[in-house]
Amino acid sequence: MAIELQPLEQFSIERIVPLHIGKLDISYTNSALMMTIAVVLITALVFLSTRRAALVPGRWQSVTEMLYEFVADMLDTNAGHGAEPFFPFVFTLFVFILFCNLLGLVPYSFTVTSHIIVTFALAALVFIGVTIIGIVKHGFHFLRLFVPEGVPVVLLLLLVPIELLSYFIRPFTLSIRLFANMLAGHTMLAIFGGFAASVWLAAIIPLGINIALVGLELLVAVLQAYVFAILTCLYLRDALHLH
Amino acid sequence: MSEGGPPDPLARLGERLDKARASRGGDPAASPGNAGVQQGVGIGLRIGIEFVVAIVVATGLGWAIDSWVGTRPWGTIILFFLGVGAGMLSVYRAVAGIKTPVGYRRLDESGAGAKPAKDKWDEDEE
Numbered sequence: 001m002a003i004e005l006q007p008l009e010q011f012s013i014e015r016i017v018p019l020h021i022g023k024l025d026i027s028y029t030n031s032a033l034m035m036t037i038a039v040v041l042i043t044a045l046v047f048l049s050t051r052r053a054a055l056v057p058g059r060w061q062s063v064t065e066m067l068y069e070f071v072a073d074m075l076d077t078n079a080g081h082g083a084e085p086f087f088p089f090v091f092t093l094f095v096f097i098l099f100c101n102l103l104g105l106v107p108y109s110f111t112v113t114s115h116i117i118v119t120f121a122l123a124a125l126v127f128i129g130v131t132i133i134g135i136v137k138h139g140f141h142f143l144r145l146f147v148p149e150g151v152p153v154v155l156l157l158l159l160v161p162i163e164l165l166s167y168f169i170r171p172f173t174l175s176i177r178l179f180a181n182m183l184a185g186h187t188m189l190a191i192f193g194g195f196a197a198s199v200w201l202a203a204i205i206p207l208g209i210n211i212a213l214v215g216l217e218l219l220v221a222v223l224q225a226y227v228f229a230i231l232t233c234l235y236l237r238d239a240l241h242l243h
Numbered sequence: 244m245s246e247g248g249p250p251d252p253l254a255r256l257g258e259r260l261d262k263a264r265a266s267r268g269g270d271p272a273a274s275p276g277n278a279g280v281q282q283g284v285g286i287g288l289r290i291g292i293e294f295v296v297a298i299v300v301a302t303g304l305g306w307a308i309d310s311w312v313g314t315r316p317w318g319t320i321i322l323f324f325l326g327v328g329a330g331m332l333s334v335y336r337a338v339a340g341i342k343t344p345v346g347y348r349r350l351d352e353s354g355a356g357a358k359p360a361k362d363k364w365d366e367d368e369e
Contacts, residue, residue: 056256158328165301165322166329173296173333180292227289 007190011114011183030110031118038099038112067095071229078233082240089129090236093122094229101182101221105214113224114182116175123175126232134239145242174231178224185217290337294330301326 017028049060057065071091075083079090097113104111112118134142146163147156192213195206305322309315 055253161325162328162332165325166297166332169297169300169329169333172300173293176296177289177292231289 007187007194010110010186010190013115031112031115034100034103034110034112038096038103041103042095042099067091071095074226074230075233078230079237080241083233083236086236090229090232093126093232094225097122097178097228098222098225101225102218104182104186105217105221111182111186113178114186116179119179120171120175122228123171123178126174126235127171130232130235130239133236134242137240138242142239142242145238170231170235174228178228181220181224185213185220189213189217286337290334293333293337297330297333298323298326301329 014030015027016030016033019025019027045060046064049058049064053061068091071094072087074094075087075090079086100112103109104113134145146160146167148159148163151159189210192206192210196203196210199206302319302323305319305326308322309318312318
């Protein structure tokens with residue numbers, strides 16, 4: 001029984017290339033490495049599969065086209081017309097999170113999205129970007145987003161703070177949802193993996209559970225990327241189609 | 244159409260696709276419920292965390308304001324209840340349909356009149 005159960009060890013950040021500028025630590029870490037791999041893979045997939053684009057797509061071209069159409073459709077139905085200029089952003093966001101989630105499921109890899117700082121940075125980017133878009137597009141009128149229509153003044157005193165709060169909570173819910181799902185799932189995988197390693201012959205039971213869990217994690221990985229992207233679309237719509 | 248050389252390769256491809264689909268027993272993409280289930284799971288995963296985060300963030304904000312201004316219990320208490328309200332609102336919006344914008348404002352495209360928003364509030368006030 002010398003096997004130690006350390007289900008959280010997988011989330012530790014390690015410096016691969018230490019790099020310091022003054023007091024700032026900008027080392028190249030395993031997290032950055034996984035992000036680089038994700039970006040390289042995405043770029044390779046999109047470029048190579050469309051290099052010899054055919055009318056009747058092959059397998060790889062099909063994958064890219066399906067991804068493209070999926071995001072385009074999502075943006076169209078959720079963000080409405082006028083959101084087309086933001087397609088590249090939503091597509092990049094969705095595919096990046098999807099690849100980070102899926103690559104994290106590869107044994108011995110690292111799950112970038114299981115760190116709140118990464119997901120919060122993405123969510124803050126969306127939140128600040130959408131707010132700026134709304135202000136640029138509607139100016140001072142944008143603040144009317146927080147004032148419900150046809151409500152007595154007394155109730156407004158209560159409702160405006162609630163609306164404000166529910167607006168400013170968006171980046172938190174957006175980031176914590178993705179982060180918590182990935183963290184919990186991968187911890188669970190590691191725990192059952194640890195069980196399987198430590199109980200010898202009875203390992204078949206935790207191993208079976210783990211196989212089912214990997215399937216579930218695949219679903220969660222795709223769904224969370226989808227949820228993140230769809231919420232970005234919804235926020236965009238709020239900013240674009242404000243009355 | 245397929246006789247006499249390739250007059251229109253696209254049309255012939257369409258014919259072949261139709262045949263292949265028919266032999267497989269229907270169009271898999273058009274199976275009902277699939278998209279609905281997908282969206283349902285998406286919404287379910289969304290709202291799970293919404294409520295908790297709203298309360299935690301709001302209470303934390305209240306705590307911070309208290310430390311800053313020096314009104315120890317009140318900011319935390321008030322912001323806690325506002326957080327509960329905001330959490331309920333988010334969950335309600337997620338469940339009632341993603342068509343509802345923040346602030347119950349009508350969207351540009353949703354047609355004429357303030358009817359939908361009005362109706363909603365009338366129901367709530369009963």
